Amino acid sequence: MDTSVQPDTESSLIEDLKKGNATAYKHAVREYSPGMLAVARFYQDQSGAEEIVQDCWVTVIGAIHKFEGRSGLKTWLHRIVANRCKNKLRATNREVSTDFSETLDPELASRFKSNGRWSLPPKLIFHESADTLMENEALSDCLDKHLSTLPETQRSALMLYEAHQHKSEDVCNILDVSASNLRVLLHRARQKIFLMVETFQETGEC
Amino acid sequence: MLMCKGLAEIASDYIDDELNSRQNLSVKMHLMMCKHCRTFIGNLRASTDLLKAHSSGRDNEEMIRRIDERVAEALKTWTPEGNNTE
Structure with a gap:
């Protein structure tokens, strides 16, 4: 929407x-x-x-x-x-702290072998369109639940960039993060959503 | 050479077209050879679209109502110059 x-x-x-x-x-x-x-x-x-x-x-x-x-x-x-x-x-005098050092979500990182190839590759292809998927009330609830457990920094970056469709430079200005740290925040948050949808499609559970 | 894990690390940058041309080419080469990574990129892209569709559709009605009340209260002292206090 x-x-x-x-x-x-x-x-x-x-x-x-x-x-x-x-x-x-x-x-x-x-x-x-x-x-x-x-x-x-x-x-x-x-x-x-x-x-x-x-x-x-x-x-x-x-x-x-x-x-x-x-x-x-x-x-x-x-x-x-x-x-x-x-x-x-x-x-x-309270600081907002964030860890920008790891690009990969630990759960996703554990799905690769030491040689860098997949050991647990993605199994299913997400076929349905986003709009069709969002008509699924259970999935939509699940997404809400997972969004609420994301670290604040990731969620804010994700919501501003994806849901509210701000340009990167605006998000950086608003949240006071560098462009490269924003990329890390976005990528970490998307991986979480990817893992969530995968679990949901495989098991039907959140 | 770009491995699957390395590709996964820069997957969002690829989706958002934020890679330099050399990196972009190495991702494309890898994707031609690797079915798993094609699935991964497709699914990560789908997850991103999902979030866009999810948007902020579920507004907190209670929150909106509370803000409305506060704004209506503040508008009572409205003046054209915007010099109401606060």
Whole structure:
């Protein structure tokens, strides 16, 4: 499902937000909050993240008249969230730590022989299209469950890049990670999803 | 020569077209010879598409409602210059 807003729709939405239109805010909150939450979750637990997103919307009401459209509205909102999170981290002196040294998921890495060839190759081909697969309620639940167990950093990178379709440089800016570390985060997270779908297709269990 | 494990390490970069031309060629050569890795790349790509389709479709309705309330409250003090406090 593509939830991105068309440019002309976006500019009329921005005009309405600048006028303080309550309906426009309702629409924008629904449209943009999930992505904003994904950013905040990189730095905060669920309830802390939601509080940040709420605070940011209040900030937006006071600051939208300064928005000049040099970036898209989504990117602007995500930067507001990221900056607020970073300030809060600085205030509490808490660091976000991530391990970028291993490219392969340990479970996947164990499926290769010492000569670098597969010992346990992928067995099944994922035939069905993504949309057909997502109609499978059990698989969709399973995906939710696995996404929620991913390390914060991986999940945020994954959600921003894949689900919210941000460009790499925007994700790097928002999350304050280097381009090469972003590649590691994305790859690690995708391997997890790959392993999950494989188990699900083989056993029907999550 | 690129082995299966080495290919698995750079598989996402291949899918996203982030490899340099030399690496890209070595992946393509390997894939021509290796059925397992073709399956792996196909499945990893499918997993990526799955995530795109999954998207943020399952919004937290409760969270949205709480934000709506907070925004409605804040809009009560709205002024055109955006100089409401907070």
